Amino acid sequence: xxxxxxxxxxxxxxxxxxxxxxxxxxxxxxxxxxxxxxxxxxxxxxxxxxxxxxxxxxxxxxxxxxxxxxxxxxxxxxxxxxxxxxxxxxxxxxxxxxxxxxxxxxxxxxxxxxxxxxxxxxxxxxxxxxxxxxxxxxxxxxxxxxxxxxxxxxxxxxxxxxxxxxxxxxxxxxxxxxxxxxxxxxxxxxxxxxxxxxxxxxxxxxxxxxxxxxxxxxxxx
Amino acid sequence: xxxxxxxxxxxxxxxxxxxxxxxxxxxxxxxxxxxxxxxxxxxxxxxxxxxxxxxxxxxxxxxxxxxxxxxxxxxxxxxxxxxxxxxxxxxxxxxxxxxxxxxxxxxxxxxxxxxxxxxxxxx
Numbered sequence: 001x002x003x004x005x006x007x008x009x010x011x012x013x014x015x016x017x018x019x020x021x022x023x024x025x026x027x028x029x030x031x032x033x034x035x036x037x038x039x040x041x042x043x044x045x046x047x048x049x050x051x052x053x054x055x056x057x058x059x060x061x062x063x064x065x066x067x068x069x070x071x072x073x074x075x076x077x078x079x080x081x082x083x084x085x086x087x088x089x090x091x092x093x094x095x096x097x098x099x100x101x102x103x104x105x106x107x108x109x110x111x112x113x114x115x116x117x118x119x120x121x122x123x124x125x126x127x128x129x130x131x132x133x134x135x136x137x138x139x140x141x142x143x144x145x146x147x148x149x150x151x152x153x154x155x156x157x158x159x160x161x162x163x164x165x166x167x168x169x170x171x172x173x174x175x176x177x178x179x180x181x182x183x184x185x186x187x188x189x190x191x192x193x194x195x196x197x198x199x200x201x202x203x204x205x206x207x208x209x210x211x212x213x214x215x216x217x218x219x220x221x
Numbered sequence: 222x223x224x225x226x227x228x229x230x231x232x233x234x235x236x237x238x239x240x241x242x243x244x245x246x247x248x249x250x251x252x253x254x255x256x257x258x259x260x261x262x263x264x265x266x267x268x269x270x271x272x273x274x275x276x277x278x279x280x281x282x283x284x285x286x287x288x289x290x291x292x293x294x295x296x297x298x299x300x301x302x303x304x305x306x307x308x309x310x311x312x313x314x315x316x317x318x319x320x321x322x323x324x325x326x327x328x329x330x331x332x333x334x335x336x337x338x339x340x341x342x343x344x
Contacts, residue, residue: 040282043272050301071302072292077279081288088301097301136276143274 033104035076043144045075045104046154048083053096065109073104080142090157090164091131101138102154102169110203114153119173119202121183122216123166123190130157130164133190137166140189147185148178158212165213166190173202183219 035041048071051064072083090099100108109115125133134157139145146152153169170182183198199216209215244250282288297303 036287039287040274041272050298069296069298072295077274077282078285078287079292081283082290082292085288086291086295086302094300139276139279143276143279144271
């Protein structure tokens with residue numbers, strides 16, 4: 001583990017410590033979300049985001065930011081379902097749309113501090129599989145099935161015209177032990193066929209070619 | 222020989238928390254040897270207090286009353302949080318009721334309530 005990673009993890013642990021004391025920093029002056037009485041707390045708070053590309057103009061980083069809509073934050077299993085059960089299934093979304101589910105405090109952007117040294121695993125899905133795969137991924141993430149410490153940043157389902165794309169973002173792109181563990185867990189929880197092609201892309205490369213899903217590194221097993 | 226003050230402190234610490242995990246099939250075993258079934262890596266969880274939920278448990282929580290009511294400040298996004306004004310339509314979007322409808326996605330593969338083994342994909 002390099003020094004930066006270690007600091008990032010320490011910072012995260014402090015954050016969750018503050019959670020327990022009810023003194024979490026209120027960065028964007030939103031009310032602090034906590035598990036209600038008798039609810040099942042999650043290891044981390046998460047935010048649902050939605051974005052849809054506006055027709056016509058190509059998206060720059062700033063217009064992407066403007067298109068991001070925060071749907072809601074949750075801290076418990078029950079609060080998760082309150083949100084999740086009242087938004088459209090990804091397979092029923094229209095056009096060029098994305099759901100993002102990220103840890104609270106992490107914006108679903110390459111430039112975010114938590115993401116800038118990170119990258120993502122990409123799984124391309126045939127039409128018709130998005131809702132089911134997204135659910136499996138989201139359940140595994142909030143249920144802490146990945147077992148890679150603080151490495152997971154968030155997940156994205158991207159609805160496109162020909163295919164749908166599932167992405168899982170992690171903090172440290174060069175940490176190969178972590179990325180392969182994430183890949184293996186992804187395969188297991190999505191029940192991917194053994195010959196599935198998995199792609200990885202560093203956010204720094206996405207920033208330089210301004211593309212999410214092109215020029216990826218391809219892995220087969 | 223008496224223990225040093227440091228050692229005495231350690232002796233008076235808490236019991237180690239344990240959790241039992243039931244496996245029904247060898248395939249549910251973790252894929253690598255350093256992971257315990259349903260558990261976490263010791264090296265990544267100092268104190269071993271990570272909150273882990275299995276899929277099956279999450280599905281059970283889905284039916285609690287709080288999980289069924291929409292959050293108070295859900296923004297209105299057409300086609301996402303506000304579907305057509307049809308009664309009950311919105312409530313069913315990601316919820317349990319959806320499976321009973323003839324959903325668009327059901328055409329190609331059988332939709333399940335989630336407790337069955339996961340489907341096999343053809344990607």
